[in-house]
Amino acid sequence: MQEHDLSWVRTEMVLAEPAPLGERGAIAWVRKNLVGSVGDTILTILGIAIVAWILPQVINWAFINAQWTGPDRTVCTTAAQGGIQPEGWTGACWAFVNAKFGQFIFGTYPIEERWRPILVAILFAALLVPMLIPKVPRKGLNAILLFLALPVVSFFLLSGGVFGLPVVETPRWGGLLVTLSLSFVGIAVSLPLGTVLALGRRSKMPIVKLLCVIFIEFVRGIPLITVLFFASVMLPLFLPAGVTFDKFLRALIGVSLFAAAYMAEVVRGGLQAIPKGQYEGADSLGLGYWQKMGLIVLPQALKLVIPAIVNTFIGMFKDTSLVLIISIFDLLGVVKQNLSDANWATPQTARSGLVFAAFVFWLFCFGMSRYSMYTERRLDTGYKR
Amino acid sequence: MRFVNGRQRIVNDAGPGVGPNGSCIHKRKKIRAAWEAGGACKAEKGLWVMKHIAIGIFGAAALGLMASAASATTLDTVKQKGFIQCGVSTGLAGFSAPNDKGEWQGLDADFCRAVAAAVFGDGSKVKFTPLSAKERFTALQSGEVDLLSRNTTWTINRDTALGLNFVGATYYDGQGFMINAKKLPGVNSALQLSGAAVCVQSGTTTELNLADYFKKNKMEYNPVVFEKLEEVNAAYDAGRCDVYTTDQSGLYGIRLTLASPADHVVLPEIISKEPLGPAVRQGDDQWYHIVKWTYFALLNAEEAGITQANVDEMKTSTDPNVQRILGTEPDSKFGTDLGVSNDWVVNIVKAVGNYGEMFERNVGSGSPLKIARGINALWTKGGLQYAPPIR
Numbered sequence: 001m002q003e004h005d006l007s008w009v010r011t012e013m014v015l016a017e018p019a020p021l022g023e024r025g026a027i028a029w030v031r032k033n034l035v036g037s038v039g040d041t042i043l044t045i046l047g048i049a050i051v052a053w054i055l056p057q058v059i060n061w062a063f064i065n066a067q068w069t070g071p072d073r074t075v076c077t078t079a080a081q082g083g084i085q086p087e088g089w090t091g092a093c094w095a096f097v098n099a100k101f102g103q104f105i106f107g108t109y110p111i112e113e114r115w116r117p118i119l120v121a122i123l124f125a126a127l128l129v130p131m132l133i134p135k136v137p138r139k140g141l142n143a144i145l146l147f148l149a150l151p152v153v154s155f156f157l158l159s160g161g162v163f164g165l166p167v168v169e170t171p172r173w174g175g176l177l178v179t180l181s182l183s184f185v186g187i188a189v190s191l192p193l194g195t196v197l198a199l200g201r202r203s204k205m206p207i208v209k210l211l212c213v214i215f216i217e218f219v220r221g222i223p224l225i226t227v228l229f230f231a232s233v234m235l236p237l238f239l240p241a242g243v244t245f246d247k248f249l250r251a252l253i254g255v256s257l258f259a260a261a262y263m264a265e266v267v268r269g270g271l272q273a274i275p276k277g278q279y280e281g282a283d284s285l286g287l288g289y290w291q292k293m294g295l296i297v298l299p300q301a302l303k304l305v306i307p308a309i310v311n312t313f314i315g316m317f318k319d320t321s322l323v324l325i326i327s328i329f330d331l332l333g334v335v336k337q338n339l340s341d342a343n344w345a346t347p348q349t350a351r352s353g354l355v356f357a358a359f360v361f362w363l364f365c366f367g368m369s370r371y372s373m374y375t376e377r378r379l380d381t382g383y384k385r
Numbered sequence: 386m387r388f389v390n391g392r393q394r395i396v397n398d399a400g401p402g403v404g405p406n407g408s409c410i411h412k413r414k415k416i417r418a419a420w421e422a423g424g425a426c427k428a429e430k431g432l433w434v435m436k437h438i439a440i441g442i443f444g445a446a447a448l449g450l451m452a453s454a455a456s457a458t459t460l461d462t463v464k465q466k467g468f469i470q471c472g473v474s475t476g477l478a479g480f481s482a483p484n485d486k487g488e489w490q491g492l493d494a495d496f497c498r499a500v501a502a503a504v505f506g507d508g509s510k511v512k513f514t515p516l517s518a519k520e521r522f523t524a525l526q527s528g529e530v531d532l533l534s535r536n537t538t539w540t541i542n543r544d545t546a547l548g549l550n551f552v553g554a555t556y557y558d559g560q561g562f563m564i565n566a567k568k569l570p571g572v573n574s575a576l577q578l579s580g581a582a583v584c585v586q587s588g589t590t591t592e593l594n595l596a597d598y599f600k601k602n603k604m605e606y607n608p609v610v611f612e613k614l615e616e617v618n619a620a621y622d623a624g625r626c627d628v629y630t631t632d633q634s635g636l637y638g639i640r641l642t643l644a645s646p647a648d649h650v651v652l653p654e655i656i657s658k659e660p661l662g663p664a665v666r667q668g669d670d671q672w673y674h675i676v677k678w679t680y681f682a683l684l685n686a687e688e689a690g691i692t693q694a695n696v697d698e699m700k701t702s703t704d705p706n707v708q709r710i711l712g713t714e715p716d717s718k719f720g721t722d723l724g725v726s727n728d729w730v731v732n733i734v735k736a737v738g739n740y741g742e743m744f745e746r747n748v749g750s751g752s753p754l755k756i757a758r759g760i761n762a763l764w765t766k767g768g769l770q771y772a773p774p775i776r
Contacts, residue, residue: 073641080646081645082646100485103487107487111486233520326517327514327517337482340478341483341484345478345638349642350615
């Protein structure tokens with residue numbers, strides 16, 4: 001039996017030491033995430049191989065070989081194709097996007113009047129940014145200006161006919177201007193209208209409930225294309241000859257009502273997730289219906305369904321491209337329309353134009369998505385798992 | 386009382402070729418198929434019936450308004466508006482496509498400008514409405530556009546049942562073939578294409594014409610069929626098929642987007658008739674004549690050698706034919722008889738040039754498309770473009 005040497009006894013706690021090198025820092029991260037197992041290692045190698053194979057080509061195409069400016073198709077075509085580039089050249093034709101940039105943003109809005117949409121964009125940004133930053137005060141006033149005053153002011157600014165501004169008919173609006181105005185109005189209308197519809201659907205008043213159910217189910221039952229097509233092709237035949245009402249307005253109403261029906265179901269999902277105790281608690285405090293909904297139920301319900309709401313917004317933003325079938329040219333529509341310009345017909349034109357459109361759509365959708373995640377985190381009050 | 390009239394219209398006035406039961410209504414599927422194919426008889430008759438039912442529903446007020454609106458001629462309405470609303474395609478190289486400034490350019494767009502020049506003396510008084518193939522006829526029927534100048538094929542069905550009036554063929558098109566001359570050396574006729582793989586867009590008349598042509602000439606072929614035009618282009622460019630077939634004017638546009646356009650040859654055969662021309666609504670002869678004679682004036686100007694550059698000198702010409710065309714003859718009243726000013730042809734040629742100039746600028750040698758005049762040459766040069774005289 002071994003004797004224990006008790007001459008030294010530790011009297012204080014050992015200080016916590018940093019984790020061993022193999023468990024922290026970049027090396028550990030690589031070990032855990034990239035080469036954790038045989039399967040992981042194979043996937044990592046495959047992934048790196050794919051990136052190494054694609055990325056240089058993409059960079060080459062999009063930046064190094066790309067043509068940024070030029071008067072017509074000659075800059076983006078090889079000598080054999082009738083241009084100035086050496087044989088075997090492939091690169092993005094950003095010159096096409098550059099030459100058509102004004103159209104991609106404003107459609108055929110008259111060039112000398114384009115300060116008007118730009119002014120609207122500045123007003124929009126000036127109202128939207130403080131709205132999105134939680135610390136900025138006076139949210140109520142800001143919301144009224146953004147959602148009520150701005151659409152009215154923008155409408156008169158863009159269409160003209162007042163204060164000596166020349167009239168610009170809506171068929172001349174196009175590009176990003178149309179995409180953004182359709183989706184902004186759609187978002188601004190669909191959230192409140194959808195909330196009201198959701199409350200109506202859960203209401204105990206039979207007629208209100210019936211009307212809401214009929215509206216929601218009817219609109220959700222038909223595709224957006226049908227709504228737009230009906231509005232643009234069938235409606236004029238039913239109206240007396242010579243009576244037309246604006247196609248853009250028809251599309252705007254169609255898209256907004258359509259989004260509202262979807263939004264109603266999203267909000268209803270949130271309402272159903274709120275425990276009965278919350279309703280009863282509000283009742284026991286003596287709150288009326290609107291106080292109960294506005295102060296207790298909706299703030300919780302809407303917070304729960306933020307991901308679904310933003311999902312609907314993003315879906316609607318992209319759905320606006322469907323107005324192309326009724327000859328309203330949103331960003332994608334204008335890009336596709338300009339692909340038919342023989343002065344820019346090259347093998348690279350379609351690719352470059354569509355990549356540009358995809359990039360713009362991605363910017364907006366990604367922005368919305370990131371902001372919604374930020375809002376979720378900010379409003380997170382203990383539900384996080 | 387007026388409401389009763391409205392209802393009687395539905396019952397008695399069931400439209401040409403539609404039985405009392407409105408047999409077209411019950412063929413929903415056919416209607417849809419025909420509608421998607423760009424509108425054929427049944428679809429339009431179905432629409433026609435539905436329109437009348439709708440009028441019945443909307444009642445007397447709508448009928449009253451329609452009657453008053455219909456009594457104003459298109460020319461009056463156009464003059465009152467101060468511009469012509471012209472329906473063009475949503476983008477077809479050389480016919481109507483936006484340029485860098487967003488202005489519509491092309492043969493079809495220039496024809497609209499020519500009509501505006503005839504009516505107003507100013508070719509810029511025109512507004513363009515881009516229309517999809519599905520929308521184009523309803524847009525004209527409902528009065529949304531005054532003139533449809535949108536690479537539309539002139540057929541008997543459209544001229545009768547659809548209620549349109551075609552004014553002529555501003556471009557004689559037809560289905561053609563394009564091959565890669567490097568891959569198929571020595572092929573210079575479509576009759577040598579037996580056994581070839583042919584790229585074609587599905588569900589189009591192009592596909593049917595192709596089948597007919599190869600069957601008639603007892604040749605074999607492999608159709609490589611795609612839903613979308615872009616897919617057909619990509620497949621052809623990647624060499625998945627030997628031959629590409631679509632309308633010949635389209636082939637020239639597609640050739641520009643290929644990796645090596647010089648290797649590709651458009652074969653001379655044309656296997657279908659596609660006379661493309663502008664159309665107006667039926668029932669307004671004056672407007673029909675103005676549009677039709679604008680087209681003839683463009684041809685007559687070319688035949689008489691009147692160009693955008695020399696039109697002012699030509700006004701002093703002593704050639705009686707030129708004098709009649711330009712309205713410089715004493716007591717000339719061809720223009721006023723038509724409902725426009727006597728110097729209408731001067732205005733047209735100043736705005737867009739003669740037909741030949743219009744052709745070369747938009748689709749011919751002055752454009753990237755480089756389409757040869759071919760059958761679109763004047764009749765004096767072996768083509769089909771022929772205009773009745775202005776006298």
